[in-house]
Amino acid sequence: MSTALELLLADGRTPTGGFAHSGGLEPSGVGAGGVPAFLEARLRTTGLLDAAVASRAAAGGDPLALEAAWAARTPAPAVREVARRLGRALLRLGLRLWPAPLAAYAAASEATPRPVVLGLLGAAAGLGPEAVARLALYDDAATVTGAAPKLLAIDSLEAAAWLAAAAPLVDELAARAAETGAAHPLPAPATPLLDLRAQAHITENRRLFAS
Amino acid sequence: MPAERALRVGIAGPVGTGKSSLAAALCGALAGELALGVVTNDIYTDEDARFLRRQGVLPAERIVAVQTGCCPHTAIRDDVSENLLAVETLERAEGPLDVVFVESGGDNLTATFSPALADTQIFVLDCAGGDDVPRKGGPGVERADLLIINKTDLAPLVGADVTLMLADAGARRDGRPVLAVTLRDPAAVAAAADWVRGELARHRDGRLVAADPGPMAPHAHGHDHSHAG
Numbered sequence: 001m002s003t004a005l006e007l008l009l010a011d012g013r014t015p016t017g018g019f020a021h022s023g024g025l026e027p028s029g030v031g032a033g034g035v036p037a038f039l040e041a042r043l044r045t046t047g048l049l050d051a052a053v054a055s056r057a058a059a060g061g062d063p064l065a066l067e068a069a070w071a072a073r074t075p076a077p078a079v080r081e082v083a084r085r086l087g088r089a090l091l092r093l094g095l096r097l098w099p100a101p102l103a104a105y106a107a108a109s110e111a112t113p114r115p116v117v118l119g120l121l122g123a124a125a126g127l128g129p130e131a132v133a134r135l136a137l138y139d140d141a142a143t144v145t146g147a148a149p150k151l152l153a154i155d156s157l158e159a160a161a162w163l164a165a166a167a168p169l170v171d172e173l174a175a176r177a178a179e180t181g182a183a184h185p186l187p188a189p190a191t192p193l194l195d196l197r198a199q200a201h202i203t204e205n206r207r208l209f210a211s
Numbered sequence: 212m213p214a215e216r217a218l219r220v221g222i223a224g225p226v227g228t229g230k231s232s233l234a235a236a237l238c239g240a241l242a243g244e245l246a247l248g249v250v251t252n253d254i255y256t257d258e259d260a261r262f263l264r265r266q267g268v269l270p271a272e273r274i275v276a277v278q279t280g281c282c283p284h285t286a287i288r289d290d291v292s293e294n295l296l297a298v299e300t301l302e303r304a305e306g307p308l309d310v311v312f313v314e315s316g317g318d319n320l321t322a323t324f325s326p327a328l329a330d331t332q333i334f335v336l337d338c339a340g341g342d343d344v345p346r347k348g349g350p351g352v353e354r355a356d357l358l359i360i361n362k363t364d365l366a367p368l369v370g371a372d373v374t375l376m377l378a379d380a381g382a383r384r385d386g387r388p389v390l391a392v393t394l395r396d397p398a399a400v401a402a403a404a405d406w407v408r409g410e411l412a413r414h415r416d417g418r419l420v421a422a423d424p425g426p427m428a429p430h431a432h433g434h435d436h437s438h439a440g
Contacts (some may be wrong), residue, residue: 018294020280089292210278
């Protein structure tokens, strides 16, 4: 595996559309003091699900079956649509860097949810399931902390410190997400508040972020 | 090779120069003969998309707004993912379309479209923004496929010298077209629409190759290598 390719996939400068998203922070109404708790709640719920799906896709799981399992655990249409768009943007990158392993999936999938696409890119880059799970969780957290200085009256260094403080949790959850077998089914978190806010957000006509 | 997708026309330029009005005027002039779509990039509202829908020049579903996370420049240049997906989604849902206009959020003089997003692009200035702007130059002013200097009717009111603006723009644009107009004038809108028709013809027969104005002006070094350009 290549650590540098792992960094490329984690880098916010890699053009995959993430800059236009806030990971649910904008519609959350959370103030600066609440961001670390918001971050943790996301990571432990939807973050863990997405990471588990990504790691299974990286480990060779059937991508279309994983899409269906992920969609069944992601009830809000707005959240699925955002994941589809972010997945398509990531797939553009994948088709440029690793066309051969991704072409069949690109032709077969309509839904292209980001976790599945990330898993396939990770596998193409030679990353293992846990590394891919960590990428998924890190990106989820970095999307929130990257958007925070644009939404809240904080120094960007504060947001970087929140991301650093979440690192042990990201590592712990990545290990858990990569566990498979009968004792470790795909998680099925219930996040009604995130879902409702995401659903309301797409009809807002004053917003900075796509999600 | 003949084009199989819509011509993508980027419209960039500083805030308030008339990008939305230009998009609306072009749609009004061309909707009778061409299938059109518009993608707007607003900074923090969908004001521009709603403005265009209110004009009634296109069906509402042909006008979509993209959010840019406060980064209008990034969304048209460094990471065009959101815009490209919006164009593709629009074409799939409403197509086949002849032309999709992509209107940038108002930005500074260095913001131009990536060739990955726009096949051709219009940079819009206005007289009220200061008659020194063409002299300042920048990639859009110097190398956009079309430069429009709008609101010439305001020039006497704000002390702007349109002749000077045209001379400065001409000196920097190496023969590329400039229109000094007020978009309230139907003849000006007709001239801009003619330019779009010309670009569409070139796109359709495969002659149009996106000419990237670049994010930065060409520059000279004290050492001896050249930059491809």
